[in-house]
Amino acid sequence: MNNLLVSAFDFSVIFGNILSEWYYYAFLLAVLAALVALFILKKPRFERNRLTRTQRLSYVAVLTALCTVVNSFTYYPVSYIAISFVSSVCFIAGYLLGAKLGFAVGFIGDLIGGIIFPAGVYNPIIGVASGLMGMIPGLYFENSSRNAYVLTALSFLTTLIVCTSGLNTFGLWLVYGMGKKSFFVYLWARLPFQVLVAAGNAAICCALAGIFPRILPKSRFLLERPVVKEKEGEKEKEISAA
Numbered sequence: 001m002n003n004l005l006v007s008a009f010d011f012s013v014i015f016g017n018i019l020s021e022w023y024y025y026a027f028l029l030a031v032l033a034a035l036v037a038l039f040i041l042k043k044p045r046f047e048r049n050r051l052t053r054t055q056r057l058s059y060v061a062v063l064t065a066l067c068t069v070v071n072s073f074t075y076y077p078v079s080y081i082a083i084s085f086v087s088s089v090c091f092i093a094g095y096l097l098g099a100k101l102g103f104a105v106g107f108i109g110d111l112i113g114g115i116i117f118p119a120g121v122y123n124p125i126i127g128v129a130s131g132l133m134g135m136i137p138g139l140y141f142e143n144s145s146r147n148a149y150v151l152t153a154l155s156f157l158t159t160l161i162v163c164t165s166g167l168n169t170f171g172l173w174l175v176y177g178m179g180k181k182s183f184f185v186y187l188w189a190r191l192p193f194q195v196l197v198a199a200g201n202a203a204i205c206c207a208l209a210g211i212f213p214r215i216l217p218k219s220r221f222l223l224e225r226p227v228v229k230e231k232e233g234e235k236e237k238e239i240s241a242a
Contacts, residue, residue, distance in 0.1 A: 006118040014114060017121050028124035035135075039100050044142035046226035048098055050219070060101055063093045067109025067130075072117035081193045082168070086110075087133045087159060087201045091152070092208065094138030096221065102134030125171035129163040136162070145226060148209040156202035164194045 006013045018025055051059065067089045074084040089109070094102025110130035114122045137155035144151060169187050177186040213223040 006120060008116050008118065010118070011115075014118050014122050024124045028128060031128050035103065044098060046142055046145065046228050047222055048142060048226060049096065049221045051097075055220070056097060056101060059097055060093075060105055063089060063097075063105045064109045064112070067093075067105055068113045068116065071109060071113030074119075076119070081190060082172075083193075083197055085201060085204070086130060087156070087163075087198070088204050088208075090130065090134035091137045091155060091201070091205045094134040094136065094155075095141055095152075095205075095209065096212070096216075096223075097138070098142050099135045099138030102136075102138035103131040104134070106134035107131030120175065123171045123175065125167050125174070129167035129171070132163050132167070133159050141226075148213075148223075149206050152206050152209050153202060156198055156205070160195065160198045164198060165191060 049056075067086060070084065070086050070089050074082055074086065076082055086106075086109070090102060090106040093105035097105070107127055107130055110127045111122070114127070136158050137152070140151045140155050140158075141148075165187060169190055170183065172190075173183050173186045177183070212221070216223065218224075
């Protein structure tokens with residue numbers, strides 16, 4: 001994958017590596033297939049919202065647009081350090097809409113951002129990492145009734161390990177570092193700065209996790225007392241998230 005200056009909507013360059021770097025796209029297809037299987041087999045334990053399909057699509061559209069805009073303001077002081085609040089937007093999507101739509105917001109936001117505000121050719125590995133930043137909080141909040149602040153901290157710790165340190169660092173290393181330094185040298189140069197960025201995003205989202213249950217309509221969002229449906233009849237049991 002070459003590091004190129006690319007004009008917006010220059011599809012021939014942005015996606016011009018499909019043939020030469022086809023294995024990145026094979027990786028993307030494998031991940032998407034695995035996620036489809038996961039979402040089919042794994043049903044959420046808790047109901048986080050009672051939005052209609054139209055309302056869900058509206059929230060996805062707004063959050064995806066916000067993710068695209070925030071992506072465009074990602075700042076790279078050097079090639080291996082990214083200062084960004086994309087993970088905050090992805091967290092909000094997973095927190096409010098669940099794992100499936102959280103992944104969609106992160107992945108599509110990164111994809112559209114790469115088309116409108118390209119920083120080089122499209123990197124599917126970073127696209128998957130952006131999607132997981134929305135999916136991981138969704139999985140935590142859909143399947144645990146623990147304190148929201150604890151789940152927020154766990155979400156950012158997991159995304160720091162899996163997405164920032166793992167997939168994002170690997171994707172950037174393939175572009176900027178391979179052949180110059182080993183992956184782990186590249187990781188250790190990048191990690192201290194990204195820990196600070198993750199901590200900043202986590203602090204913002206902890207504040208939001210405390211604010212959202214107070215300001216969002218309780219008829220639509222079940223954030224304080226998520227609902228778990230029992231298999232026996234249609235009885236519903238409310239479980240406190242505290």
